[in-house]
Amino acid sequence: MALGSLLILRRLRRQGRADIIDAHFAYPNGYAAVLLGGWLGVPVTITLRGTEVSLSVDPARRWRILKALEGAATVFSVSDSLRRHAIALGADSRKIRVVGNGVDLARFYAEDRNVARARLNLPERAPILISVGGLVERKGFHRVIECLPQLLDHYPELRYLIVGGPSPEGDISAELRQQVKDLGLQDRVHFLGSLPPAELRWPLSAADAFVLATRNEGWANVFLEAMACGLPVVTTDVGGNAEVICRPDLGIIVPFGESAALAAALTAALNRRWDREAIVRYARENTWEQRVETLLAEFRALAVNSNSSASDGSTVEDES
Secondary structure, eight states: OHHHHHHHHHHHHHTTOOSOEEEESIIIIIHHHHHHHHHHTOOEEEEEOSHHHHHTTSHHHHHHHHHHHHHOSEEEESSHHHHHHHHHHTOOGGGEEEOOOOBOTTTOOOOOHHHHHHHTTOOSSSOEEEEESOSSGGGOHHHHHTTHHHHHHHOTTOEEEEEOOOBTTBOOHHHHHHHHHHTTOTTTEEEEEOOOGGGTHHHHHHOSEEEEOOSOOSOOHHHHHHHHTTOOEEEESSTTHHHHSOSTTTEEEEOTTOHHHHHHHHHHHHHSOOOHHHHHHHHHTSBHHHHHHHHHHHHHHHHHHHHHHHHTTSSOOOOO
16 A cells, blocks of 8 residues: 555655645554655554454554554544553554544435435334444344344334445345344335435434444444434444443443343333434534544644655655
């Protein structure tokens, strides 16, 4: 990655068009960015997004993650849990800044629920749960599906919407469909496939609650996207989830891997009369525009130093 980017970045640097290298994920992107930054005399920022937890289990990758964090001028973390993880690996806490993800309110907002349900051919009065994400084991769709028979005892008309498809992390769609068939839930679980962001508000607006029984997350954008559409969130107490769902009026946090607790939380979420306007207000307090302003302030400060170093020509290699 570093070598493949070297020539173009060297050219941009000579033209005064490469002040900072901003990498997302400490490995492999961040590690490659730090190599480039060292070769070209460009400061590097790295954003921790969650894969660092699983990758750092491997000693070789853990070493590279730490080297990347050591070489970065600034490290952004989308959650405090990831910040603590980086510090535990040996990173310098003084250069880590927590900046959560945001939500695009131009794309995510509540549509009329009956209109949304009619658009998706869903019953007008049925309780509806929804999950959105790549169809991989980590996201926990199967953990929700196994709760459905119990929930159907209380909500005979219940529906569960699954929005997502294969991702670079994997694809368990066949296993999920088989699980649904084995439990006789074919008319209760709806696989909607992958949808473009601009279309996601329709199934979100059709639902009563959002659920993600995930095994690990940094800061799941989809929580704020669901809340921008007025949905309470039920999710697991892993990664940064409790930092997003930080108040009981926004949703319910349950221990990971406890099916009974998940089923009870989903029942409670469907029974409760939520203040959906308060949920939407919280989402509006966490927009991308607010996050970007914070990041730009950091980038501007780094760019001043970067340009000062480049002006004497001492750190930039001759392209020839």
